[in-house]
Amino acid sequence: MSLRKESLRAQSGPYFGGFGGRFVPESLVAALDELTAEYELAKNDPAFAAALMELNVNYAGRPSIITEVPRFAEYAGGGRIILKREDLNHTGSHKINNALGQALLTKRIGKTRVIAETGAGQHGVATATVAALFGLECVVYMGEVDTERQALNVARMRLLGAEVVPVKTGSRTLKDAINDAMRDWVTNVETTNYIFGTVAGPHPFPAMVRDFQKIIGEEARQQVLDLTGSLPDAVTACVGGGSNAMGIFHAFLDDPDVALFGYEAAGDGIDTPRHAATITKGRPGVLHGARSMLLQDEDGQTIDSHSISAGLDYPGVGPEHAWLASIGRATYLPISDDEAMSALRLLSRTEGIIPAIESSHALAGTLELGRALGPEATILVNLSGRGDKDMETAGRYFDLLDEGADQS
Amino acid sequence: MTTPVFRHGTTSGMVSSVEQTIARRRTEGGGALIGYLPVGFPTLNESIDAAVALVANGVDIIELGLPYSDPVMDGPVIQAATQQALANGFKLRHGFEAIRAITEQVDAPVLVMTYWNPVVQYGAERFADDLRAAGGAGLITPDLIPDEAADWMAASERTGLDRVFLAAPSSSDARLVQAIEASRGFVYTVSTMGTTGARAGVDAAARILVERLRAAGCTSACVGLGISTPEQVREILGYADGAIVGSALVKALTDGGVPAVARLALELAAGANDIRPPSPPR
8 A cells, every 4th residue: 555645735734744833922923823713714715715815806906917029038038038016016026915814704704904114115016905805904014125115115115004104123125014013913812813915824824825815826726727738847937035936836736847946036146145046045944933044143143135036035935945945846046246236127028027136036037047947948937017116116226216227 | 069950951960060059049039130231332341341330230141142233132222332342443352351241259150142144253162162151141132043053052051051042922832942952051931022121011922931940840940032121120130040131231320331231230130039938049
């Protein structure tokens, strides 16, 4: 008798191999237990699934389409490149999938206030959006550095009625925003639910956020089958905390012939101190409630990450990614700021689609991967967000803003 | 000399100096005053001097904080101090140096308050050995719950170090029992839902939580978070075994250096005496 190999898709936390868990102050355990219990009930409640699907379809615009990009593919080895268009969702990225799910859960639990952390502002905007939709009070913590480089998203959140708190401690980026959101939650847990934005953090967040995002891969897997008649050879996504990547990877975990590639932000380069390539350059440790891979010094102090993309500028990563890397199911590679920006321009010029800088890391990785796989390959790329929010950064990077602007 | 009085959880055949100190304070008719200061703030030497001054002025147990990059349980005062210590170049070895320097000068037990990742990276067993060699009494672990603490339970068991876990107003009865059974030294009773920092009034929640802990069999409950005045110390020691003061001392150190810390410690210590008539050891 041979044992059937356990499905890689069946993992539901708290542990993913040796990663995950709950490294949190005792004060939060009751809230995490409540959230876990309520989520387990909701997961098995057809009414919850129906309500979420109704919102996904009639509010977020799901299913998101796929778009084949042949002109871009010419630069990527000449195979077939197919984009999963999460950029077309309401609010401009995949983040709405999770925010809707957790907002529904918040209503179910009966809490009236939600908090969130945000890096690029996409999760903050998504949370502010669902808070407006559901009539919830909303406070978003955002590193001061990020409020400056993503000023438009700050305005969007405020317009939606959320309070945006610029976080001035530590590196003043996403990791510090998470710290302050945790402090808020510890203090206000009786009335407040923490709508965590990525597949990191303490259980149940990694599994729950993945579950709300896995619709990306479930749709895309069928869409690619319908379009090409077979599964793609590879699926690619950018990885900061890793929610869009888990979202598109999950449906393919048990398809051994589909290679999975996550692209981390290499900033100025992984041989410099200025990067956010957590799996490439980090080692196991505990941050923000979970054991995972982490950029840290020999004393276990978190090292500040750097990336041109605020959404990938995070020294940690979700525990399920750390596990997939450890067992070799997914491969994680670094993409520099320059490579990402170059891919951003290439997709804009060849296909008329301006991607988010985050997603451009996946595109840059796909260019290399496509060349390696050759013209017979089909690659599915998660285009996790649109680039509107990045126009100031891109404008400065490509010198597009003043008289001397580069028109080439 | 000192009679073994009570024990939390399992022991390694030795009575913790923290438990002895708490018991002694009770027989004296007072309660234990526990003072928190971070290592390396404003400088390594001043942090050592300040800790010594705490004990010289009536603090019974030192809680020595190891600065950490992501201190989610700390409010603004302690965050600012530990961030400065890190900016000044704090390393874990400075923590062990400080413990050694303090315990060479004073008899009070020194518990180390640390977030968990530095211990993971150092190695729990190695950390326990070096902590014990430096004269430390054990660890207070604000982001390590007993559920995740197998490595630390083993290392502390082997070395006889104290392990102080937290109990919160939101903890279920079952979790209180778990905290009591896992802890040795005392159970850190979180007075209020929140982070560290002085508050005008200490929640009624603290008294209720201590009562719940007592009902669950706890013989050593020390209350922390938000305590800054001798009056609050006195109030808490009316029902708890110890009172923990942190941010107020750090603020005194920030504003007035070691002399200010010494003055505040002396005032706070007055609140920890004459709580009840002295009693013979149990």
